[in-house]
Amino acid sequence: MKTANVPSLRVTPELRKAAESVLKNGESLSSFVAESLTLQIRHRRARRDFIARGQASRHAAREAGEYCSADDVLRELDAVLAQAETPSAN
Numbered sequence: 001m002k003t004a005n006v007p008s009l010r011v012t013p014e015l016r017k018a019a020e021s022v023l024k025n026g027e028s029l030s031s032f033v034a035e036s037l038t039l040q041i042r043h044r045r046a047r048r049d050f051i052a053r054g055q056a057s058r059h060a061a062r063e064a065g066e067y068c069s070a071d072d073v074l075r076e077l078d079a080v081l082a083q084a085e086t087p088s089a090n
Contacts, residue, residue: 006037 011019016029023032061067 006033009033 019029019032023029058067
């Protein structure tokens with residue numbers, strides 16, 4: 001696999017020291033930055049996909065006429081929580 005360069009990153013000396021202070025044994029600053037970039041990409045994709053699923057669900061619920069308000073959902077969740085907190089008669 002061919003590799004490509006990521007643009008140079010200018011940081012304060014304090015940020016560089018902080019990054020170096022958490023490197024694992026044998027880990028380079030470059031590998032730390034590459035791993036951080038990979039994790040941030042994964043996080044942003046997951047967030048984007050989560051929002052897209054929520055919007056699609058909202059659209060489908062409105063189209064079907066089965067849309068519940070946040071207040072209704074919270075009331076139902078409060079009732080479930082109250083029931084779960086009530087000691088059972090065993």
